[in-house]
Amino acid sequence: MSDLKYVGTSTVRVDGAPKVMGAATYVDDMDFGGNLIYAQVVESPHAHALIKGIDTSEAEAVPGVIRVVTGEEFPFTFGLYMQDRYVFARDRVRFVGEQVAAVLSRDPRIAMAAAKLVKVDYEVLPNVLDLGDALKNDAVLVHENLADYEHVPWFFPRVNTNIAHWRKTRKGDIKKGFAEADVIIEDTYEVPRYAHCPIEVHAIVGLYDHSGRLTLWSGSQSPFTQRNVIAEALKPLGLSHHQVRVITPFVGGGFGGKAGVSMEIIAAAVAMVVRGNPVKVLWSRAQEFYNTYQRQGVLARVKLGAKKDGTITAIEHDLHWDAGAYVEYGANVVNAVGLSATGAYRVPNVKIDSLCVYTNLPPGGPYRGFGYSEFHFGLESHMTRMAKQLGMDPIEFRRKNAIRGGDTLCYGAEMNENGLLEAIDKVSDAIEWGTKEESADENKVIGKGFSCFWKAPAMPPNASSAAFLKFNEDGSINITVSGMELGQGYLTVMAQVVAEVLTVPPNKIRVETPDTDRNPYEWQTVASHVTWSCGNAVKKAAVEAKEKMIDVVHRARGFDKDDLYLDDEKVKSKSDASFELPFSEFVINGIMTEDGTFRGGPIVSSGMFMPEFASALSDPETSQGGHPNVHYTVGAAGVIVEIDKDTGKMHIKRAVLAVDAGKALNPSLVNGQIVGGMLQGIATVLYEEIKFDKNGKLVNCNFTDYKLPTSLDVPDEVIPIIIEVEQPDGPFGARGIAEHTMIPAAGMIANAVEDALGIRLKTLPITAEKVALALNGINYEDVRGDFMGLCFMGDREKYDFDAVRQT
Amino acid sequence: MKRTITITINGEARNVDVSPSDVLLSVLRDRLGVTSPKEGCGRGDCGSCTILLDGKIVRSCLILAIEADGHDIVTIDGLGKDGATKLQKALIANNAFQCGFCASGIILAATALLEKNPSPSEEEVKEALSGNLCRCTGYQPIIDTILEVSRS
């Protein structure tokens, strides 16, 4: 692999110039003319209530209002993995902010004013806002008709409870495992909800034209999945897949929040009833917070057993997820964690229970890391605590238990080869582990923290990717794929893969953003899987094109196929050094033979990839027997944190992250993911926190009250480290790395705080305020007041994880 | 009551009828087709709507269109009218942005900084960008590029 020319180089992004020159187009930048209708959503003020009636007459009487639509017109459910969502709330509302109706007008200000005139008659119901209430034996049910919802075969809902899914994983003999342990540590950790906060809010325009076609211009991570979910949902209105077209221009950040289908269903459904008029649904920043997806909260109990020599004998991990009002996507986050909550360690005896719990809060869903950031907080805190209790060095303890290629995973399949040990060592060196640092300021102390991480793509076993490739007259190339450029650099990397196979430089390769009419299938741009999966499809398309080119030259010029190769945008012969045919001379018009006839024609090709070895079928009681995860990406991270003992203010002096990319197809883009993902992760620990009032209303849905890091909050130094242990079934050995870069943040910072101050914080975020309170011996929970960002309002120590087993 | 105002946008005088309550950002985007300033929050928190008004950094979501009457506006389209600036070239070469949604605001803020202070310290660069949120990059590649350009 040493003679790679384009793969492995820090090629300039193919979308760099459009973005830096201001030419990149996002959905809300598109012009739909004077016919455009704006849909303003009427929202529920209640967390849980029955809708007794909706009076639209006053709103409809406002001049300029075209009409008002309500859930009556759309009696369908929809959802990605479980069909538990509605276009508009119908009989009941399940969270504050849920869409109940929409007012349509060509003037957005009229729509907004008239939305306030829609009168909804509610009968307020008791609600469940935290896990304690949701899991009580006589709990109020968020979905009384859970039994009716269609779902994927790997979900196990508990009818007549708020448990939408329960993933159980069992390996070895858990009792024996703890019996063999010399030390057992058990504790509970709590992670609140978070918001994705892409700087571009959700925006979609839908047009159902008079020929019966529905076109959606959508800022989406998942054009094909959107088409599928929407076509399935609106089938009763007479739509079929080929009549639905999703076009996705550039997306201004996704982080999981623009995957699947959330608010997009509104534009699609409303467009169906105002045929011939494009309809725009543009979320406000506040709506972006409370009515897309949120990262779910979790209460996690970790019980870890180890022998005196540092060998882990058993882990029991209970995770109760506050999944919100609809879990059509979020339940799969819960599922993914249920299969992987051992972390990147070899553990012989495992018991994991991961429960997806309905609450009357905004729908949970995918967020960069897909549940792994959440469980790593408790697990990696525990790893350091266990090492200390054993009298071992925390990094040495991790090293000793690090998972290796060939180890048996907790669901029975085999772990892929990986560079975890190398990552551990390199990060350890980079944070100068073992040397204690003193702050120059005597009011400040310095601590170091460490965390390993791992993550597998969470996807259906048949999630696939496809690619089309075509040459142009001058030998340049267009490829079409339907992964989404979210900023990660996917388009550039796809161009590099083609460049490598066909010897055409990336700057002569155009890669388009998706249009489901013209581009081939891609499941979704999530799970950090497109480099791997779509990269394989693109590589196959390039190889097919290469074979076609060699075949044409063979047929026209008589060279053996084996004798021909591609180099420098030409077909060349090994045996005849004088022969070279530039691509531009034949890739469209073919090659003329002696009698004036031509061979060849436009070179077009396609490629497809599906992981045919994956399977989600397994024993529901143990998860044994399947192969749900295609592979894991692993790594390690560390920080050096300086803490002010008076204010609790933390300052990151150095942050280091090493990730095993298999093969970094573009090191500059990998580094970009590390630097950006680390700050996003650090922000969830130091600054961000969603807060609800005691009625379930999100109170800090703007950037003044929900603090994102600015340029003033960057660490003094970020050191990205790339490890490359080849992924044999990846394109040029590559696997995904994008989500992983935020996973270790919470564990490593919590460990650094303890290292510096001797304080163990078990709830996120770890704000300056909490640190300062802890330093003064005050329990944050005693002073936090009515605002809840937590998924359990009671005393965490008293939360009864076992009560639920009786249900 | 509509009123016709004249704004010079990237060197060209444009007339537009506006109501007194029309916000400059929406007039630029929805009425004049100038879509490079983006709306990320609509309340002054994110900086993605940044423009240069008479050479000064302004959040166009926070001012009314009538306040721009007779004034001179530069957006990123105007900055690169005759090809990429030195800063833009370096940002492209360094893969400094990801989703790009924040780029127009950040580049205008950085351009204004470099005009005022051609050799800023790292702290000054951070200070100048602190009103512009970027969720993707962790800021460092952008900060580094601005320093690189100022030092070259």
Ligand code: FES
């Ligand atoms: S849109 Fe103007 S500051 Fe956010």
Ligand code: FES
């Ligand atoms: S590059 Fe995405 S917000 Fe800055």
